[in-house]
Amino acid sequence: MAARAVDGPERDYGVVLDEQTRAFAAEVRAFLASALDADMRARTGGEAGRVERGREWQRRLNAAGLAAISWPTEYGGRSATAVQQLVFNTEIAAARAPEPVNRNAINQLGPTIIQWGSPDQRERYLPRILSGEDVWCQGFSEPDAGSDLASLRTRGVIDGDTMVITGQKIWTSKAQYANWIYLLVRTDPDAPKTRGISYVLADMASPGIEVRPIRQITGRAEFNEVFLTDVRVPLTQVVGPLHGGWRVARSTLSYERVGQSRTHRIERRLRSLVSLAARSGTPQAPLGDAAIEDRLVRFAAQVEALRQIAADATAAGIRGVSPGPEASIAKLLTSEVDQSMATFALELAGPAGTLERGSPGAADDGDVALAYLLMRAATLGAGTSEIQRNIIGEKLLGLPRDV
Ligand SMILES: Cc1cc2nc3c(=O)[nH]c(=O)nc-3n(C[C@H](O)[C@H](O)[C@H](O)COP(=O)(O)OP(=O)(O)OC[C@H]3O[C@@H](n4cnc5c(N)ncnc54)[C@H](O)[C@@H]3O)c2cc1C
Incomplete structure (x- = not known):
């Protein structure tokens, strides 16, 4: 049965929280309440504005000791458990926090240096990844x-x-x-x-x-x-x-797959989909019609399953070994669900979904169109879906090797 956090606003994480994790959840919520101000929520300044916000957000996360919670404590992380990671991801998604500028280095390079780097390299590079001084x-x-x-x-x-x-x-x-x-x-x-x-x-x-x-x-x-x-x-x-x-690179690639499977983006997208559907709803059919409701329920179930898978995979990093072929499952499913949701949003929004930011009447101020276009790349970057399926087939199912 799902437990609810007692400190701060209630939230259902879908798992039972122990005392320490509840305290952690309260800490994350308190941090978000104070650090996520109007500047950090702004969407102005185009690409350069996003990068600058990402730098500042990274700085604030690091000052609070939250820049890389899955890293071992000795390297500036929190040695977070899978449940703590899940809590963190959920809160970040719900708050619509910006992306820290060094997300890839936190997810991929840092764990690789922890696993393969020399003591000098760890000392030289890891703190500057956390702070965002090096991008x-x-x-x-x-x-x-x-x-x-x-x-x-x-x-x-x-x-x-x-x-x-x-x-x-x-x-x-x-x-x-x-x-x-x-x-x-x-x-x-x-x-x-x-x-x-x-x-x-x-x-x-x-x-x-x-x-x-x-x-x-x-x-x-x-x-x-x-x-x-x-x-x-x-x-x-x-x-x-x-x-x-090559072996070092393979570690990075498996950390990358886990990083790509972090679910705050699909959690956010699910919320946007529900609110998009609700706008065409009536008191009798709040989300439009039964077919729409059915799609939304399926997405919700997929997102919930992926939340658990991704948190497990991320927390595996703290054991100091790179994640195994399971990371391919997380990456494959997350990117495909993400892409399907962005496509469904376009269907729901109709012609207004094709308008870009700034156009009068654009659905979600152009986010529907942007997400649809952005998500074309989701099943390519960090290894294509075909390659993930090859890995799963060979490494998990024992099928013959791709030639
Ligand atoms: C948004 C985005 C960001 C990226 N960022 C970076 C980055 O920062 N740094 C970086 O180094 N790279 C980056 N990449 C590159 C990414 O890793 C490659 O695009 C990806 O590995 C696929 O390689 P490719 O584009 O050369 O396609 P190809 O390898 O040429 O593949 C073409 C098509 O053939 C299929 N295919 C190929 N081989 C097989 C096979 N054996 N079995 C079945 N199907 C196969 C593929 O699935 C694909 O559909 C990024 C890509 C994207 C989309």
Whole structure:
């Protein structure tokens, strides 16, 4: 039976809370009540405004010790349990808090450095990830290396105690705002595909790095091409063994899948869908009609299941091992449910759903149209749905390997 939090406003998390978790829930609610002010709720300033808000929000979360609750306490986290993670996600979703600027580094790079980094690397990079002083982007994909990432061709040549990197990355989210990048580089071209790769951290201010934004279907330019020409990086910035970066990268990719499965976005989308449906409702049929109600109930059930799966998967990170193939289930289902909900919102809103922000009569001030367009990418980024299905088939169901 679901227990209700006793401190602060009541909320049903769908699980029984122990004393410590109740106190944690109250702490998170108190933090949100004071930190989430009008500035943080604003939607002005376009992409640059969002990034600035993300920086400030990250700073406030960190000041409250809430920037990375799933990280171990010794590295500035809270060693949060799955239930604490669930509580945190639920409160953040309900409050409609902005996205912290370093979400990807908190979800992916930090846990990777905790798992694979040297003590010096942990000391140098982790606190600045938490505070948002360093903003990171991920330089893995290349024009001919996406799903088949191990085909990457960016070269790293060792020259004394530095590596000289030349090549091209693509789809690098937030590279135009980041001051650091984590890269995969081929350092031993003679070794088998997955053996000669190194995982390297580079300062974006290094001579030889050029960023060119790519404009998307939404009109925004959230990702970029990154060109690297003779970029010199000290070997102390290699994470894990030299030439042995593939295993390190696999850890990052599994943390990334978990990160993509965090459910505050689908929780928020469910709320928006219900309020959209309610606007066409009548006292006899508050949500429009039975077919709409049926879709909403199904989405609600999926969101509830995913909330539990995602919280479990996130909390697994604190055990210091990267999540297993289960992370693919969480990523696959979350992105597909998210995409279906955005499509259903467009159906519900009708023509007003196609209007963009600022147009008179746009549904949810253009959010319906924006979400529909944004969600085209949900089943591609962090590994496509087909690739997640391959992983699930091979690793969990024992099916023959994809060739
Ligand atoms: C919004 C977004 C943000 C991103 N951000 C970053 C980032 O910050 N950093 C970064 O490095 N990358 C980023 N990416 C890149 C992302 O990781 C790749 O797009 C993804 O891995 C797919 O690679 P690809 O685009 O080259 O497609 P391809 O690998 O060329 O795939 C094309 C199609 O073929 C299918 N396919 C390929 N191989 C198989 C197979 N073996 N079995 C079945 N089907 C297959 C795919 O599922 C897909 O439908 C981002 C992508 C998106 C959409």
